[in-house]
Amino acid sequence: xxxxxxxxxxxxxxxxxxxxxxxxxxxxxxxxxxxxxxxxxxxxxxxxxxxxxxxxxxxxxxxxxxxxxxxxxxxxxxxxxxxxxxxxxxxxxxxxxxxxxxxxxxxxxxxxxxxxxxxxxx
Numbered sequence: 001x002x003x004x005x006x007x008x009x010x011x012x013x014x015x016x017x018x019x020x021x022x023x024x025x026x027x028x029x030x031x032x033x034x035x036x037x038x039x040x041x042x043x044x045x046x047x048x049x050x051x052x053x054x055x056x057x058x059x060x061x062x063x064x065x066x067x068x069x070x071x072x073x074x075x076x077x078x079x080x081x082x083x084x085x086x087x088x089x090x091x092x093x094x095x096x097x098x099x100x101x102x103x104x105x106x107x108x109x110x111x112x113x114x115x116x117x118x119x120x121x122x
Contacts (some may be wrong), residue, residue: 013052014079057114067093073110078079
């Protein structure tokens, strides 16, 4: 079975990708996802050292591989494993769709709600 280039491991987890990228806005695929990709739009406060950084919450917007928005402000599961996630190039359709601004005011309340749900917030 032939592997696509994006499936080759970089040995990084999503937190390390976030640091390398200089913040949110990068794209990922989960190796078990068939037809979707996601844009990382926020990572919670990193409270511990690498590689897991305290396992902060991660929010994503999920898209089909053709650019249809599938899920907004979703939780990215298991961001600390390098075996699951791959950073991918910006999809060619990204410039033609209405991507969420990274300063969207709905992001912070969604992250706070996720942190509370995970027992990380007040």
